[in-house]
Amino acid sequence: MSKKLILIAFVVSLGGFLFGFDAGIISGVMSYAGPEFNLSEGQIGWVVSSPSFAAMIAMLFCGRLSDIIGRKKILLTVAFLYALSALFSAYATSFEMLYIARMVGGLAFGSALVLAPMYIAEVSTAENRGKLVSVQQLNIVLGFFAAFLSNYFFNKYNTVDSTFLMDDNVWRWMLGVELIPAILYFATLFFVPRSPRWLCLKNKFNEAKIILNQIHGEARGEIEIGFIEKNINEDKNKSKVVLKDLLKKSLRFILIVGLVVGILQQVTGINAVYFYATSIFKQTGIGTDAAFSSGVLLSTVTVIFTFVAMYLIDRMGRRPLLLIGTAGIALSLLLCAYGFKQATYTLTTEEITSFEFSGANKLEPYANKAYDNDVDFKNDMKLALGNQVYSKNDGTILEAATTMNATLVLIGILGFIACFAFSLGPVMWVLLSELYPIKYRGLAIGVIAFLNSLISSLVQLFFPWELSNFGNALSFFIFGAIAVVGFFVLLKILPETKGKSLEQIERELVTN
DSSP states (O other): OOOHHHHHHHTHHHHHHHHHHHHHHHHHHHHHHHHHOOOOOOHHHHHHHHHHHHHHHHHHHHHHHHHHOOHHHHHHHHHHHHHHHHHHTTTTHHHHHHHHHHHHHHHHHHHHHHHHHHHHHHSSOOHHHHHHHHHHHHHHHHHHHHHHHHHHHHHOOOOOSSSSOOOOHHHHHEEEEEEHHHHHHHHHGGGGGOHHHHHHHHHHHHHHHHHHHHOOHHHHHHHHHHHHHHHHHTTTSSSOOOOGGSSGGGHHHHHHHHHHHHHHHTTTTTTHHHTHHHHHHTTTTSSSHHHHHHHHHHHHHHHHHHHHHHHHHHTTTTHHHHHHHHHHHHHHHHHHHHHHHEEEEEEOOOHHHOOOOGGGGGGGGTTTTSSSSSSHHHHHHHHOOOHHHHHHHHHHHHHHHHESOOHHHHHHHHHHHHHTTTTTTHHHHHHHHHOOOOHHHHHHHHHHHHHHHHHHHOOOOOOOOHHHHHHHHHHHHHHHHHHHHHHHHHHOOOOOTTTTTHHHHHHHHHHO
């Protein structure tokens, strides 16, 4: 595997880094922006989830659009939109401006998540395709790590003595810093060649051959161009692709596999944990500062196990990683549910007296009252203080009131993140880039990514409401139960694509 190929894969998947950065940043941003704009649970859910709603529209069309005008041109547009989103998010003066700016970013990462694995698969060889497509997931988790680390330091230096960082501007810096990697992404994309497989679709075989030779060397380049030419020639007399073509009997099996994996990746709640990480850690009663620190730990685990996935995916295969990971996800989520179920909540008179925020004395009627679930406790706190005051001080209140095994929940969350990072996270995109014939690839990946993003956005939108009305324990139990069902479905239908060329996979899985 050449250094040039590795560099190309890394640059193209920097869009994944920006997606991870945006997802990680927002969990800290809402701790400040939510109270400042006095947002309701529904509004918080919309600010967090609105990029995913925009992304699902982009995912539906960008694959097909890239078939027409090329992968590289769309990726350059993506980088520009990332920069625009970061700038306007940082300068948002209202709830409406904030979510619109974030939706612009959603158009960017929706396109990037589809096009990057598609492009990388089209420049890779069968032996290395799995680990190279996984570079996208590596960049996503590096983005998460950078975001949580950034949030941690911004929160750390936002003190009562600071004249630079304050509660009303720290979240703007959290969002604005994303402009730096966005500009870097835009600049480096100019050094990336056009997709050789796309060039062949446009009958530009000589240019495709030159690029393949530059990437793989002449010997392997000749082999790859031969595979592509043979595959395209077989498709020459076939009709143009339309959406209903995906319902053909010959594509039914691989469409079902893609849909199951694409939906399962999000319906187990991964983006609820990532996007609301700081809030979730606050629910354990460890406090605001520790919640930001735990976010760094979460992202570190993600990075480590993504490297595990990259090492194993072309050795162990896609199927074993997905099955082991999904089983681990189910167990971890059920462990979180159990940990939250055991929690109790009580505020003593001494603790209420020690609170330094305005209006804390309004909690005195609830002194020494014992709660066995978080829903009733938080509702009473909001009733006494009002939504804005409670939201701004929830970490402090929960830290004082909560009695539970926070370590157990932390182990469950980190176990979930670890299992996701070596299975559903990277393997889904690898499978999607492999399963579909080149003629249908852009459309198929776009449709599945659309549904993936729709599920993600709905999970993000309703998660604050879910926590508020169902509570922590039931919310995590629902995600865990879904993962159990998903494991048995995958056990039944999931094929193995390890070590096979894209053309060989097509011959084996696409029935005539």
